[in-house]
Amino acid sequence: MALEVERLGSVAEANRNQWNNVVEQSELGCVYHRYEWLRAVEEGIGHEPHHLLVSKKGNPVAVFPNFVTDLGRVKRLSSIRPGYGGPVTMTDEEDALEMLLDAVGDVCRGTVLYNELRVYDQNYVRYNHFLESKGYQPTILSCRFTLDLTRGWDALFSEMDSERRRGIRRGHDYEFEVVDEAISEENCVAFYEDYATVADRVGLPTHPLAFFRELPRLEDRLKLFTLEVDGEARGQYMYLLDEEQSTLQHLFTGVTEDQFEYHAPELLHEHAIKWGIDEGYETYELRGSPPDFRNGVFRFKEYFGAETIPLLVYERGRPAPALSVLNVGRSLTRRLEP
Template identity: 85%
Template sequence: MALEVTRLDTVSHANRNQWNNVVEQADLGCVYHRYEWLRAVEEGTDHEPSHLLVSKKGNPVALFPNFVTDLGRIKRLSSIRPGYGGPITMTNEEETLELLLDAVGESCRGTVLYNELRTYDQNYVRYHHLLESKGYRPTILSCRFTLDLTRGWDALFAEMDSERRRGIRRGHDSDFEVVEERLTEAACLSFYEEYETVAERVGLPTLPRSFFRELPRLEDRLALFTLRVDGEARGQYLYLLDEEQSTLQHLFTGVTEDHFEYHAPELLHEHAIKWGIDEGYETYELRGSPPDFRNGVFRFKEYFGAETIPLVVYERGRPAPALSVLNVGRSLSRRLES
């Protein structure tokens, strides 16, 4: 039976249950592929959707979410931002991947000069040679940090850096509690104020307030924890519940410098790790940082005893020489920063 590939300018043109069924059945599917996350990105950002869907007998069997994003005066067709992506399939693996990769190449026209696959699962390496044959080149722009929750809290705590353990112990000297908030629009917008402050302090781009307004649609896939010391809120962490990968992902930070004296980062991570263990998650995800041991964010996360995992991005220029120009620009930028 022939496979048919369709381009969608919004995920709302797909059947929600059928779309999510592909995500749940595909080995590489994760929460960022889900219908609800894509809708939040579509409604809460100015990214232009350009999703691909492969159907068999009218039933979806593979998908490839993408968004057109600005890159200065030109544009790039990218996997999900924020988040990670790449093609996923539940059957006819080679044939569906060929269809998706050919179709995504045809979507790069006009000022869209690059296509990138921001992969999350290391098992995307199984597609390495196929991607190379299509003109993609791998690069490492960031890394992520994970803890194996199946080992239990005591084993994880014992392997943390002494500074992290000391921070947790000192935090326990205060009268504190960590509470889980209801994921209302008001709660998300309140969290945004602290998130924006943190992002500006560390020099990271901020997502728009409108994106956070859309997050309640993912209520059953989010957890918002607040640290309270002597009854006062002293920082928040927002988590994404990746049931597909059995991972509790630290998504966004709402801990400002004013909260450091209460050891908010250590206490919030401690609570979330224990919560994840109790809920049966296998992995705790501290999310990413630049792949540079000299970077403060890198060191902070590494000191939790986390495993460092490279995040591989597959890129293709359209036309091919465009990628070389992009890489030259990156090299110059890193030299200036250093």
């Protein structure tokens, strides 16, 4: 039976259960591929969706989420921002991939000059030669940090940098508790103010408040932990529960500088790591950073004893020479950085 590919102007045009079933049954699917995350991005950020779906006998067998995002004066087709994407398949892998990547070319028109696949799972490397044959070039623009939760808390704690261990111990000098908050619109909106303050401090782009209003769509895939010291809130961390990857992902930070004195980052990480172990997750992720040991965020996360894992991005210019122009711009930007 022939495969059929269709382009969706919103993931809402797909059947939610069928879409998520492809993500869950594929080898490379992650929480960012799921229907609920894509809807939150569509409704809360407003990126133009161009999702692709391959069906066989009317049943979805492969999905490929994409959004048009800004890149200076031009645009790129991203799979995906925010988050990670790439094509995922259940069956008919090679034929489905061929159809999906061919369909991407039809989307890249006008000012959409680039196409990128931001992949989370390192096993996407199995597509490396295939993607190169389609004109994609791999690059590493960031990395993530992971802890193996199957080793248990004591082993993980013993391998942390002495400064991290000292921070955790000093945090225990306070009377504190960590509260598991309900994933409600009210709590997500309340989290936003400190999140935006932190993002501004470290020079990261800030997602709009509207996006946080949409996050309760992912209620069963989110955790919001609040550190309370002497009954006062002293910082929050938000987490994604990536069941597909058996990973507890630190998603957003709501710990401001004035809360450092309570060792909020260390205590929240400690609580979340122990919670993840108790819940049977295999991996704890401290999220990403530039791949540069001189970067403060890189060093902070490395000091937790975490393994550094490169995040692959496959890029293609549309037309092909456009990618060379993008890479020249990146090189100039790095040289001008202080």
